Amino acid sequence: MLYLAEVQKQKGGLLGGGKTELKLLACQRTDQSWSTVSEEVVPAEEASKLSDGVLVLVEINPNRKVQRIQEAGRPLVNILQNFSRQVEKFKLREEEINQWKQSLTFQAQELNRREMDMEERLEQLQQMEDEFQRLETQQQEVEASRQEIEMLQTEISRNRKELEGAWEHLRGEQRRLEEYKTKCSYSAVLDNQQSPALNELLAQVSTSLAFTQIVREYLNHALKVLERQQEVLNCQQLQQYKSTVDQHLRD
Numbered sequence: 001m002l003y004l005a006e007v008q009k010q011k012g013g014l015l016g017g018g019k020t021e022l023k024l025l026a027c028q029r030t031d032q033s034w035s036t037v038s039e040e041v042v043p044a045e046e047a048s049k050l051s052d053g054v055l056v057l058v059e060i061n062p063n064r065k066v067q068r069i070q071e072a073g074r075p076l077v078n079i080l081q082n083f084s085r086q087v088e089k090f091k092l093r094e095e096e097i098n099q100w101k102q103s104l105t106f107q108a109q110e111l112n113r114r115e116m117d118m119e120e121r122l123e124q125l126q127q128m129e130d131e132f133q134r135l136e137t138q139q140q141e142v143e144a145s146r147q148e149i150e151m152l153q154t155e156i157s158r159n160r161k162e163l164e165g166a167w168e169h170l171r172g173e174q175r176r177l178e179e180y181k182t183k184c185s186y187s188a189v190l191d192n193q194q195s196p197a198l199n200e201l202l203a204q205v206s207t208s209l210a211f212t213q214i215v216r217e218y219l220n221h222a223l224k225v226l227e228r229q230q231e232v233l234n235c236q237q238l239q240q241y242k243s244t245v246d247q248h249l250r251d
Contacts, residue, residue, distance in 0.1 A: 002028040002059055004072060008041070009052040020048040022058055022066070034079075044069065156227075 005022040022044040026034045044066045047056060055072040 002057060003037070004028075004034070004076070005042075005056055005058050007044075007047050007050045007052055007054045007056060009048075020044055020050075022047060022056065022069075025055075042066065 003022075003024045004026040005024050008021045008023050009018055010021065011018045020043070021041045024037050024040045024042065027037045028034050042060065042064055044058065046066055046069050047054075047058075050056065050071070055076060057070050057072045057075050058066055059068040061067055
């Protein structure tokens with residue numbers, strides 16, 4: 001395993017004989033990764049020719065024996081250059097990641113906006129469906145009212161014809177009663193003595209005339225009522241049609 005180490009020379013006594021050791025500083029985990037290690041010192045007489053404090057790269061086997069040693073100057077420069085390149089790549093990568101984050105944030109916001117727009121459109125569609133159901137119900141009600149109005153108009157037309165027939169019959173009866181009354185009065189003047197039967201007949205004629213007038217007034221009133229009902233029905237139908245048209249125009 002490759003280590004970065006510092007040469008340490010222990011001074012001997014008066015007779016010399018100092019020993020050389022390597023203080024391990026970092027360990028290479030991969031070709032581009034280094035990590036610090038605990039302060040460990042291994043003997044290395046192979047570095048005795050090197051100056052104290054020099055940084056070296058050393059290969060150590062699992063038995064903690066030095067296998068190869070070299071000064072770390074040039075390799076360390078290469079490592080630092082490689083590290084600088086890695087830092088630049090990391091910065092570029094970080095910028096790319098930030099751009100991706102911004103892009104994803106924008107896409108998420110756009111997705112949320114589209115989702116809200118879709119929900120709003122779904123709500124509008126539901127409202128349109130509800131409005132369509134309501135208009136369809138109103139159309140059915142208008143159709144039912146129209147049929148009912150047509151039936152009432154038919155009935156009014158029939159009643160009007162019946163009333164006109166009744167009027168014509170009453171007018172004929174009235175004319176006959178007037179003629180009969182005139183004849184009876186003329187006969188009474190000629191005779192100067194009216195019989196009780198004639199007086200009773202004249203009273204019945206007067207009563208019939210009064211009854212005819214009452215019936216006439218009632219029929220007039222009934223005809224006016226029917227005409228007002230028809231006007232109201234026509235106004236209702238027109239108002240419903242106008243409301244439906246206004247609603248369609250607003251939509």
